[in-house]
Amino acid sequence: MKLAISTRGQDVNAPVDLHFGRTRFFRIVDFETGAETLLNNARAANAPQGAGIQTAQTLARLGVQAVLTGGVGPNAWRILQAARIQVFSVRGGSVGQALQSFREGLLRPLTEKQVTYF
C-alpha cells in the first residue's frame, strides 16, 4: 500500500502541511517495499485554481491508496472518492509523528461530512 503525507519540507522531521491541494511536497511511503520517496507538488501548489483537483489527480495516477493531511475540499474529495483513496486527518506535528500515529491505528478516515470549502 502507498501512503502520501503532505509536508512543507523534505525530511521526516518536517511539519505536515495541513493544506492538501497547495502542499509543497508529499512524502510517499510504500509499505510493501519500505521505500520512501518525495513528490514535488509545486505545479499544483502554484495553480491559479483547482490545486486540489490537480493534486488528487497526481496521487490517483501514482496509485496512492491513503493520504495523511489536514483536510480536503469537495473538488479534491470527488477524485479521491472515485480513485478509492482514503484521507486521514491530522492536526499538526511532523511527518514522522503522523506516520507513527497512522501505524498505531490512531487516525480515523475522513467522512463526507468533514469535507468543507474552508
Next chain:
Amino acid sequence: MNLVIASGKGGTGKTTVATSLAVTLARHGQTVAYVDCDVETPNGHLFLKPMVTRERPVEKLVPRVNQETCLLCGLCAAVCRFNAIACLPDQTLVYEELCHGCGGCTRVCPVGAITEAPHPVGVVKVGAAGAIQFVSGTLNVGESTSPPVIRATRQAAPAADWTILDAPPGTACPMMEAVRGSDYVVLVTEPTPFGLHDLRLALEVVKTFDLPCGVVVNRAQPGATEARDLCRQARVRILAEIPDAVAIAKEYSRGQLVVETVPGLREIFDQLCLRLLEEVPKEKCPHEMRQRLEAAIRASSQSPATGPPAAGDPFSTPRLAAPRQREEPTRAASAS
C-alpha cells in the same frame, strides 16, 4: 455613449452614482440604459426597482467526455490551465464550474472523445424602471468566472443616448470586462487609504485601455485633500464630490435613490452631467444631444420648485469645489 462607473475598492458608491446619474439623465429627457455588470452581487435593482420583462440564461460550452472511447491519456487534463478536467486511472472527470470554455481539451483529445455541451452560468434580466431601460446580469452560485455573464449582460443593453455600465469592483478580469470598449470611465473613490490605493490601481487599468476618465469622490470630507492631490498628479479631473453625510447613508440603506431624496444631491448630479458633457469624447456625444441636455439642466435649475429646497442645504462641497477644478482639464490637455 457608453459610460462605465468603476472603482478599485468595493463599496465606494458605484451603484449610488450609477443609479442616481441614470435617473438624473432620464429626468432631463435623455434616453438611458442602466446595465448592472456587477454580476456577482448585482444591486442596482434595489434602488431602481425595475419591472423585469425578460430573463435569458447565459451558457458556456464545457467538455463532455465519452468514457467508452476515452483512452485515459491525460492530454486534456494537462492542457487545462484551470484544472477543470482530471484524468484518473479509470475515468476522466469534468468540473464544469471551473471551466473557462476555451475548448482546448476538445482539440487535444487524440480520439475525439470530448464534445462540447452548453452549461448554464448565469442569467440576464431585462426590463424598465420608469423611463430607464434596465439590464442586470447574475452569475450562478458556485461558478468561477463572471466575464461571460458580463459580456452577455452588455450585449443585452438596448440602444440609448447614455448606456450606464455599473462595473464590478476590483481591477481584475471582471472589472476589465465591463470597462473594455466603453467610451468614458467614471472612477468612484472614497478618501480612505484603501479607497485611494485602489483608485491608483484602477487608473492604471484605465490607462492600459487608453480610455478617458474622471473621478467622483464619495464621502468627501472638507479639508481632505489626498484625493485631489492624487488626481492632480494623475492628471485626471474630479467630476464631483459627494459629501460624507449620515442622511445619504440612511437613504441608501432604505433603498432610496439619494438624488431624489437627499437635499442638495440633485445639484451635484446636474453638475456631474455638465462636467461629463465637457469630458466625454465629442464624436460619441452628438451635438444635438449635448445641447438638449444642457438646456434641460439650465431650465430645471431656474425652476427651484422641481427640486428639493435649496434652503437648509447642509452641503456646500459641490459649489466650493467647482471653481478650483476648472483649470485641471486645460493643464491635462497641455501636458499630454
